[in-house]
Amino acid sequence: xxxxxxxxxxxxxxxxxxxxxxxxxxxxxxxxxxxxxxxxxxxxxxxxxxxxxxxxxxxxxxxxxxxxxxxxxxxxxxxxxxxxxxxxxxxxxxxxxxxxxxxxxxxxxxxxxxxxxxxxxxxxxxxxxxxxxxxxxxxxxxxxxxxxxxxxxxxxxxxxxxxxxxxxxxxxxxxxxxxxxxxxxxxxxxxxxxxxxxxxxxxxxxxxxxxxxxxxxxxxxxxxxxxx
Amino acid sequence: xxxxxxxxxxxxxxxxxxxxxxxxxxxxxxxxxxxxxxxxxxxxxxxxxxxxxxxxxxxxxxxxxxxxxxxxxxxxxxxxxxxxxxxxxxxxxxxxxxxxxxxxxxxxxxxxxxxxxxxxxxxxxxxxxxxxxxxxxxxxxxxxxxxxxxxxxxxxxxxxxxxxxxxxxxxxxxxxxxxxxxxxxxxxxxxxxxxxxxxxxxxxxxxxxxxxxxxxxxxxxxxxxxxxxxxxxxxxxxxxxxxxxxxxxxxxxxxxxxxxxxxxxxxxxxxxxxxxxxxxxxxxxxxxxxxxxxxxxxxxxxxxxxxxxxxxxxxxxxxxxxxxxxxxxxxxxxxxxxxxxxxxxxxxxxxxxxxxxxxxxxxxxxxxxxxxxx
Ligand SMILES: Nc1ncnc2c1ncn2[C@@H]1O[C@H](COP(=O)(O)OP(=O)(O)OP(=O)(O)O)[C@@H](O)[C@H]1O
Ligand SMILES: [Mg+2]
Numbered sequence: 001x002x003x004x005x006x007x008x009x010x011x012x013x014x015x016x017x018x019x020x021x022x023x024x025x026x027x028x029x030x031x032x033x034x035x036x037x038x039x040x041x042x043x044x045x046x047x048x049x050x051x052x053x054x055x056x057x058x059x060x061x062x063x064x065x066x067x068x069x070x071x072x073x074x075x076x077x078x079x080x081x082x083x084x085x086x087x088x089x090x091x092x093x094x095x096x097x098x099x100x101x102x103x104x105x106x107x108x109x110x111x112x113x114x115x116x117x118x119x120x121x122x123x124x125x126x127x128x129x130x131x132x133x134x135x136x137x138x139x140x141x142x143x144x145x146x147x148x149x150x151x152x153x154x155x156x157x158x159x160x161x162x163x164x165x166x167x168x169x170x171x172x173x174x175x176x177x178x179x180x181x182x183x184x185x186x187x188x189x190x191x192x193x194x195x196x197x198x199x200x201x202x203x204x205x206x207x208x209x210x211x212x213x214x215x216x217x218x219x220x221x222x223x224x225x226x227x228x
Numbered sequence: 229x230x231x232x233x234x235x236x237x238x239x240x241x242x243x244x245x246x247x248x249x250x251x252x253x254x255x256x257x258x259x260x261x262x263x264x265x266x267x268x269x270x271x272x273x274x275x276x277x278x279x280x281x282x283x284x285x286x287x288x289x290x291x292x293x294x295x296x297x298x299x300x301x302x303x304x305x306x307x308x309x310x311x312x313x314x315x316x317x318x319x320x321x322x323x324x325x326x327x328x329x330x331x332x333x334x335x336x337x338x339x340x341x342x343x344x345x346x347x348x349x350x351x352x353x354x355x356x357x358x359x360x361x362x363x364x365x366x367x368x369x370x371x372x373x374x375x376x377x378x379x380x381x382x383x384x385x386x387x388x389x390x391x392x393x394x395x396x397x398x399x400x401x402x403x404x405x406x407x408x409x410x411x412x413x414x415x416x417x418x419x420x421x422x423x424x425x426x427x428x429x430x431x432x433x434x435x436x437x438x439x440x441x442x443x444x445x446x447x448x449x450x451x452x453x454x455x456x457x458x459x460x461x462x463x464x465x466x467x468x469x470x471x472x473x474x475x476x477x478x479x480x481x482x483x484x485x486x487x488x489x490x491x492x493x494x495x496x497x498x499x500x501x502x503x504x505x506x507x508x509x510x511x512x513x514x515x516x517x518x519x520x521x522x523x524x525x526x527x528x529x530x531x532x533x534x535x536x537x538x539x540x541x542x543x544x545x546x547x548x549x550x551x552x553x554x555x556x557x558x559x560x561x562x563x564x565x566x567x568x569x570x571x572x573x574x575x576x577x578x579x580x581x582x583x584x585x586x587x588x589x590x591x592x593x594x595x596x597x598x599x600x601x602x
Contacts, residue, residue, distance in 0.1 A: 056596040
């Protein structure tokens with residue numbers, strides 16, 4: 001089953017003086033449970049692509065289907081629910097809420113889903129334990145290392161049991177050891193729990209986790225490489 | 229949790245939140261305290277008239293040629309329902325002579341007990357058995373003292389008492405007059421009854437009594453004119469209500485300023501937290517959720533500011549009353565509670581309305597634009 005389908009997708013940024021074709025006719029599918037790594041030089045459109053798949057942004061042209069549903073037919077609330085229940089985001093800069101503790105950050109998506117206090121607290125603790133942060137639960141983001149923050153972000157992304165995990169350079173700001181820890185957690189989600197992972201990176205060494213590596217250049221797919 | 233989130237966001241910008249609270253607080257306090265003071269002023273003025281407010285004054289209709297009230301009409305009025313008491317008074321202008329002065333002066337005929345009830349003696353005691361009582365101003369003017377002898381209409385009377393200054397009155401004013409008993413009065417003057425003071429059982433019954441008198445006495449001919457003092461009370465009430473509204477309108481300007489400051493603070497907060505809004509939208513917050521979080525913050529600011537403002541407005545009202553009226557007891561009346569509630573509600577309302585636009589703006593941010601914001 002295809003969880004993500006892109007049909008001839010364009011994303012064009014226009015201003016008075018120039019026009020940038022961030023995505024220039026992309027078509028691709030991602031199968032359920034697949035681990036896809038997207039690589040390419042800076043400015044090649046990787047983040048733009050990921051944001052479209054994550055329903056954070058809309059294509060200028062073409063179709064984006066999530067679980068077979070054409071996203072341009074959905075209203076804002078339906079898109080919000082898709083992000084909340086089906087998609088988990090991990091960003092290069094963690095994007096945690098600075099006023100909330102690690103535990104509260106992880107609880108947030110479950111609050112948005114309307115889960116009761118006890119249930120979400122229990123699940124948040126379990127998730128934080130699974131990423132090795134049982135001792136840091138009550139710390140605020142700026143009291144934690146980059147690697148720890150990114151693990152909180154992963155726990156938050158997994159809070160509502162997403163089907164698809166979208167990671168935009170999750171190890172970009174981390175040292176090798178922290179990066180490996182983070183990648184292990186993501187790999188575990190993919191292999192043991194069957195979560196579909198789409199991961200954007202500059203780091204060629206991460207290709208080893210992938211089922212497939214897609215290379216972008218100037219908003220176009222340059223090559224697709226299956227890893228067995 | 230949203231409450232918690234709102235609370236922490238407010239705490240994050242402590243000084244700013246504090247300023248917003250102070251703004252609202254001052255606004256609420258100004259409105260409530262001025263409202264309280266206005267009510268106190270009204271109460272203070274109205275209190276002077278409260279005693280006479282249930283009185284009706286019946287006088288003969290001169291325009292129709294009636295010089296005096298008829299005794300049978302007086303007796304009929306006395307027997308009307310809801311009439312607690314009716315005091316019939318004769319008055320005439322008679323020549324008064326003392327050792328030094330000689331002048332025409334108003335002389336009233338009243339029963340001793342009525343005089344005792346309506347007025348206080350400043351010197352001497354009120355006795356009308358072949359003696360008279362004299363109003364304060366007349367006493368000063370004619371140099372009359374207790375136990376002086378004065379001649380009224382050719383007869384000599386002993387002065388039993390000098391009355392206290394009665395201030396402004398709407399029924400009869402003995403300040404510059406002499407009061408005699410009806411029996412003595414008859415010896416010096418042959419006029420009939422010129423005035424009837426009717427006291428209704430209560431303020432609410434004044435209109436009933438007035439209508440009864442009109443119906444019973446004036447059925448065929450407009451013999452008497454009835455004037456109810458309640459009208460004065462109503463006039464005071466209306467005048468002071470208008471003054472109060474005007475004062476509060478001025479005070480509201482400070483609330484408006486407070487509203488603008490909340491608007492400003494919340495707008496700054498929206499801009500500062502653009503990224504945070506983007507994050508929340510990315511992980512599944514509806515637009516309406518963002519709206520709620522921001523409105524909650526405005527509400528908290530409003531509740532705290534208005535709450536403290538309400539408490540302080542009692543203190544403020546108390547101090548203003550003490551300073552201007554020299555009497556703070558008027559603060560403790562029902563209308564105070566009303567103005568506090570009003571101030572509180574207006575304060576909260578202004579805060580939420582001011583938060584509406586920033587909250588709406590925050591909720592309209594596109595997730596991707598918000599996320600990209602640094
Ligand atoms: N909001 C925007 N307005 C105008 N141009 C944009 C906007 N967002 C992205 N672009 C342009 O679109 C192109 C693709 O950007 P994108 O962020 O997808 O690149 P990327 O592959 O993620 O790069 P990096 O590896 O540096 O993160 C770039 O040329 C960028 O300048
Ligand atoms: Mg990028």
